[in-house]
Amino acid sequence: MVEKKKKPKVYDYFQEKEDPYAGGVAWCAGCMLELTARFIPKVLGKDIVLVGCPGCSAPVLYGQNLGAWHRMSYFSALMTGVASSATGISRYYRKTGREATVVCFTGDGCSADIGFQPLSGAAERNEHIIYITYDNEGYMNTGYQRSSTTPLGASTSTTPAGTVGHGKPTPAKNVPLLIAMQGAAYVATATLSHLDDFAKKLAKAKEKSREGFVYIHIFAPCVMGWRIETDMSIQICRMAVRTNYFPLWEAEDGRFRLTNEVTSPRPIGEFINMVRKFSHLKEPDIAEFQQMVDRRYAVIKKLCALE
């Protein structure tokens, strides 16, 4: 597909020029989920089966209370049954000798919390499916409640900062690392500020899903829940990468690699200051946050150093 000498660019990975979505859809202005959802079929092609569940993506992708706002095949599963329903669909296609790319697309509430068991099970069975999480760090569709990927200190509607409360008391569950540790054909992190990297990973995901389980974790800021301006989302994605808050890496057959190594990371305060869900954090909180980010990055760095 890519034969040019120069580094391939995002468009080189496109299988579809056409956007399979309707022009106007029921997502918020500045929503990273929307851009992610529109981007995925461009690389994976439109012959995919989307499997999802209730959440921010549901109204558009799965026709919650309406019809779907796109021209792809989809199955609207329960939050508890995304990876498992996809398993059934994929196994049936395999049984009948059909090659199809089955793509789970859910928020973090499903993959990190209520749908984690089937996700982990499907990964362990090495099902031939691609599971993509758009991580907006909470239950944004139901009103910005905390999920287990909500970061340390973040103020949400169920971990509000107040006279006694300081936001979420525990750090986020590192889902991509957990799935990589379980063993999968391919695991990667990606975000919209680094589209070439994202596209390359999606293309690889499609290829690797012929061999086994693929998991991609997308960092996807939420304008409403994080209390940011509608034109800030991409900048926040970029800052998350530059501070090593969200390092871009991949693990192919258990071999880890940083795909965008940040040599001199920016202090985490620069990321925190952009997001109002952190606005109550004081200097010591930010120092603690920095420690957490450094520790997590050190783990990934060590994994990448392994032969």
Next chain:
Amino acid sequence: MIAQRGKVKVITGNSAAAYGAMLCRPDVATSYPITPMSEVAEQLSSFRANGLMETEMVEVEGENSAMNVVAGASIAGGRTFTATSSWGLSFMYDAVQHAAGFRAPIVMVIANRESPGILAVSGGQQDIISVRDTGWIQIIVEECQEILDTVIMAYRLAEDHNILLPVMVNYDGFYLSYMTTAVEIPEQADVDNFLAPLKKQPARQMLEPGVALGCGTHGIELGFVELRYRQCAAMERAATKLDEIDCDFGEYFGRSYGGQIDEYRTDDADIIIVASGGAVGTARVVIDAKREEGIKVGLIKLRLFRPFPRRRLAAALKGKKAIGVIDRSVDFGWNCGPMYMELRALTPEIGIVPMLSYIDGLANLDITVPHIARVVDEVHAAAKGKSYQEVTWIPLEE
């Protein structure tokens, strides 16, 4: 009889269920072990490992996934099978309703066991009751041959294009799941032929990659109401459809079970005992003995619980002088047996006669010959005008 005589094997009820499933060649089957059903999963895996079937077996990490996997495979167009029991069924409750909502014709066997309300690794039918309003067809069987045969019939029912509803085939956990009897295993070619009419139907809608068609159960306002109405209408049609399939099966294999209900010596009976599952076998013995004593008693085996066989029951019960119902579960809130409670709803059709509820056989306790003899005596006395107790917990009032 059209079919060849099959080989007779001495096998358990669980094995009979697994053989039934294997013969129907499901595309995808799932398994997650739970007592007293685990053997079904083991048997299917063994069939697969020995090349006896080509089913994709998915060893899931919990019952919730067991149901979601078959739901996904079903909506993609596959024939599916799974099995569970008790709180395995509770753990898949959301998926059980979801599957029925999008009309996935799944067949699931359930080795009935007490519900987890009070921890009990023992038989009972509380699990049937806990899912009666999920939109699944529920059939309850009496013995091992009937388990195998009913699994085959269940596919004809579930996948009928006028039905398209999932079916639960229920058999007593512990009693039937582990009971070893002679079971005739039909020939594969005969089962293929019996299921062949399903292939001649209009194709149902399936999930296809690249086709702009989705599936879920989203409906709004009138759309939702219409989907619900169609679901209920299909459920209503399932009752008589089961009778037809049972007749077909009888003509084909030489065995039939009465469809919705099985009546035993009811024609000239004054009083009727209603029971379900393995207890029916014991009840037949009691009915014969009581007939010898001169009591004109008949027996109705409730095979179909959802949809409730109201028309056939009303016809069978009309004019009878008293009715006793034996339940292996309880109805919270009505404080009686659930099947008894539903039978009482037939009063406008059958008239006001004494109806007595008996709760027996909870937590693996035996429903014995003396227990049922007592039921017959009390129902007989009530028919003669003697005052009676409405609800009796037999093991506590022996």
